[in-house]
Amino acid sequence: MQSSPSAPTSINGDDGSWPVHRRAVLDWLVNETNGQRFIDEIILEMCERLNASGVPVARCSLHLRIQHPQWSGARILWRAGMEKAQIDTFDYATKTTDLFLRRPANEIYKGANEVRQDLTRPDIDTERYPLFGELRESGLTDYVVWPIDHTLGKRHVVTFATERAGGFSDEHIAYLKDLLPAFALVIEIRMKNIMARNLLETYVGPHASEQILAGATTRGSGMTVSAAIMICDLRDFTELSDIWPRDNVIELLNSYFDALCEPIEQRGGEILKFMGDGLLAIFPLSKPTACADLLEAITKGRAGMAALNERNAPTGQPALRYGVGVHVGDVMYGNIGSRKRLDFTAIGPAVNVASRLEELTKRIKRPVLLSRAFAEMAGPGFAFDSLGSYLLRGLGQPVDVFAMRD
DSSP states (O other): OOOOTTOOOSSSOTTSOOOGGGSHHHHHHHHSOTTOOOHHHHHHHHHHHHHHTTOOOOEEEEEEEOOOSSEEEEEEEEETTOSSOEEEEEEGGGGGSHHHHTSTHHHHHTTOSOEEEETTOTTOOTTTOHHHHHHHHTTOOEEEEEEEEOGGGOEEEEEEEEOSTTOSOHHHHHHHHHHHHHHHHHHHHHHHHHHHHHHHHHHHOHHHHHHHHTTOOSTTOEEEEEEEEEEEEETTHHHHHHHSOHHHHHHHHHHHHHHHHHHHHHTTOEEEEEETTEEEEEEETTSTTHHHHHHHHHHHHHHHHHHHHHHHGGGTOOOOOEEEEEEEEEEEEEEEEOSSOEEEEEESHHHHHHHHHHHHHHHHTOSEEEEHHHHHHHOTTSOEEEEEEEOOTTOSSOEEEEEEOO
16 A cells, blocks of 8 residues: 555655655745745745654754845844744954854855754863854754855855754755755845845945836936935045045045935935035935935034044044035936946936035035025925025026025
8 A cells, every 4th residue: 555645754755755745845945935035034934844844943044145335144043933033134344253253154164065063962062162052052952054055156054953852863964955955046046136136225225226126227217206405525535535545535435424324314315326525315305304304414414524523633634524515306316328337316407406506615615505495495494594696507597595504
């Protein structure tokens, strides 16, 4: 009599075939994960399916090397009973810490193809690998680490652990190893998607990246957006570049952008472009508080610049000065450029006015200048100094100019 698919207790049948119920996890990975975007949810469901198939996984972690301006890596951790996997990110300095260097996963990054430890042994090296002691104390009996190799030698790490007495059986280990190629492909697809999104957000901003990923990739594609517009430019940067060493100039420039950009992003603005020592940002008027948010971002940015200059004073670095031009109006928000090289940005007469107001700050020695249109839209809750009308370069009509009060 032929046994039912659920009868075998081993991973492989006596004839070497893979019982139907044991193939379920592999079939799911290959055929049913295409609608799942998130790696952490794939890991959670995979571990639940493994346990349902008789593979006693009590803990699983995936260690990823990622391309991100802040983070060098991420860990996704699942433990039995978790409704959601835990996600932790690690900055670039982590790779040199003692804790990282004494993690078993680091052996995989150095070229090992497997690390396995029987956690019930009394002589495990907890001095070299403190994690072994932590895992044993939490009730785990066996721990295995394998590489997940992606295209062009990009190596990540996956770990499995069990609470089963005696640890994983040989059949369990063979089964998990058989899953790794399919698991690697599934993860790499999501990693590529995450990488594309991260890189786009890094270089064009979150809102522009959404437009591009949604299909705005042809020249001229885009939309008209009503927005408060802010253009900022650093003063005397050319002179600073000639006087100071390159590394000092880069560090100074990055600190200047940190002081100004973080408040912009915190208040819902989008930085569309860095132009040397300048930047272009917009606050869409679809948000009722856009003008107030822009003014708050400028105020916090000025405080950040004052703190930066105070920190730099003992080193002999000159105080940084800058000018900001602010206007409001409709902008064309989309792709411009050559046939093969595009820039996703904002253009239009309203951007030109903001740019000319920024230039005017050099002449009248006020760091932040605003148009009447912006001042009126900001409302009576804000106090500005009226500076009169100015004929700005390239504009046919004078513009009534206001300044933020110090």
